[in-house]
Every structure is written in structure tokens, then in C-alpha cells.
Amino acid sequence: MATARAARSDGKTRLILAAEQLFAKGGIDGVSLREIAAAAGQGNHHAVQYHFGSREGLVHAIFVHRMQQMEARRGEMLAAAEAAGRLSDARAIVEIIFLPQLELPGQRDNHSYAYFLLLYLLRNDGRDFGDFGAELPPNIARALQLLRQRLDFLPEHIAQRRLVTACFMFLNMLTAYADDRVRSSDDESFEDAVDDTLGQIVLATCMPLGSARV
Structure with missing residues (x-):
């Protein structure tokens, strides 16, 4: 049995x-x-x-499977951030949300999950913060809750829109580096691209509402 x-x-x-x-x-x-x-x-x-x-059941299963694979690493990162007093640090929270994806098995070269997740997010119409159409494991749910607290000055649907936009920024960087032409470039290392993208995400996500108007 x-x-x-x-x-x-x-x-x-x-x-x-x-x-x-x-x-x-x-x-x-x-x-x-x-x-x-x-x-x-x-x-x-x-x-x-x-x-x-159904097809949609399979689509959700892929998302949940990958979330579960990243859960242990996110737990370690949450514990380290808490010990360092960084649970309100936007950069630390963003790293907890995004960096574990770099450690997924078999993803460093082709980033198939990044391509899939781009498509998955385009199908999602959730307006509540952190609503991605499936129940989230506790560590990613906690990281998103911490980010929402950091974004408490934003209405719910705007905070969600910024979160999804941040996902697109990170995934676009990953899929770009899945291209051999980019990987072979001497202009910027993958590590530098990750660091720059995370910094960009923090600035864009935490920007005060309306501050970009000129």
C-alpha cells in the first residue's frame, strides 16, 4: 500500500x-x-x-509545489532576520520573498519556473495583498505579512499591484539571464543583476504614494 x-x-x-x-x-x-x-x-x-x-488544478499544483520547495529556506531566512532585528527592513523582507527561487532544483540554467510564474501571475486577478489564487505556506505568508505592514500607507489593491509588479521585475531579470547571450556578457554578472533588481524592487515597492509625479 x-x-x-x-x-x-x-x-x-x-x-x-x-x-x-x-x-x-x-x-x-x-x-x-x-x-x-x-x-x-x-x-x-x-x-x-x-x-x-483539470488544467487549472495542475497549474495551481505547480505553484504550490514550488512554494513548498522554498518554504524551508524562507524559514531559515526569517529566523536569521528576526535574530538580527531586521524583520521591518524592507530589503531583508524582499530577499526572503525572492532569493529562495534561485535555489530551486534545476532552475539555475533554464528558469522554467520563472517563465511559468510570469504566465501564472498574468492569469491572476486577485486584488487582496498576497492573493495568488492558492493557499500559501506559513513562511511565505509571514514574509508577505511583514511586507504588507511595511506598506501600511498603501491601499490594499495598490499594495497588491506593487507586489505583482515586483514579481515581474525579478522574473524578467531571471528570464533574461536564462538567455545565453546575456549570460555570456561581460557587462554585468548575474549576482550584480540580482542585487540591482532587489534594490530596484525595494525602492519601487516602498515609494510613497504619488511621490513620482513631476
Whole structure:
């Protein structure tokens, strides 16, 4: 019985990872569920429906799977920030939210999750801060709560819009560096690009409302 459960779980993971790769290349609506099942080595063409119910169920499962993979690292970063008295430091909070994505397995070279997440965010219409269409694990939820407290001067929908914009900024940087032409450039290292983008996110996200008007 335990072996059967492990096989089902492993099959679900293979579907999630295959779908992430295919969605990243062909778009969330541009890939058939049969293609995903075949890429995951599933003989049953209806494997996605069996495990996830629908395309949208699979899409949410990818998001949740990756959030869970980053949860332990975010917990470590939250503990370190708390010990250093930096839980109200916008840069520390932004790092907790974004940097664990750099440590996801198999992502340093192709960033398929970054491509997928760009598409996922474009499908999301949540106006409440931190609403990404799925229940969030506790550590990322806490990091977002800390950021919301830092942005308490903003109305809810504007704070959410800035958060989504910050995600796009970070993901755009990652997908740009997935391009060999950018990676081979001597103009800026990947580490410098990450540092600059995080600084840009802090400034843009925490900017007082209306201060950019000239």
C-alpha cells in the first residue's frame, strides 16, 4: 500500500515538472494535457485529470509545489532576520520573498519556473495583498505579512499591484539571464543583476504614494 501511494505521488511530481517545462515553452493554454502526460512518462492520457482534476488544478499544483520547495529556506531566512532585528527592513523582507527561487532544483540554467510564474501571475486577478489564487505556506505568508505592514500607507489593491509588479521585475531579470547571450556578457554578472533588481524592487515597492509625479 505504501509503495502504491509513493508511486502515485511520484507520478504527480513528474506531471508537475513536465507541465512546468512545457507551459514555460508553449504557454499555459498552448500545451495539451496529453502532451504533458506523455512528457511525464504516463501511459494514461488522462493522468492530469486523474491527479489534478483539470488544467487549472495542475497549474495551481505547480505553484504550490514550488512554494513548498522554498518554504524551508524562507524559514531559515526569517529566523536569521528576526535574530538580527531586521524583520521591518524592507530589503531583508524582499530577499526572503525572492532569493529562495534561485535555489530551486534545476532552475539555475533554464528558469522554467520563472517563465511559468510570469504566465501564472498574468492569469491572476486577485486584488487582496498576497492573493495568488492558492493557499500559501506559513513562511511565505509571514514574509508577505511583514511586507504588507511595511506598506501600511498603501491601499490594499495598490499594495497588491506593487507586489505583482515586483514579481515581474525579478522574473524578467531571471528570464533574461536564462538567455545565453546575456549570460555570456561581460557587462554585468548575474549576482550584480540580482542585487540591482532587489534594490530596484525595494525602492519601487516602498515609494510613497504619488511621490513620482513631476
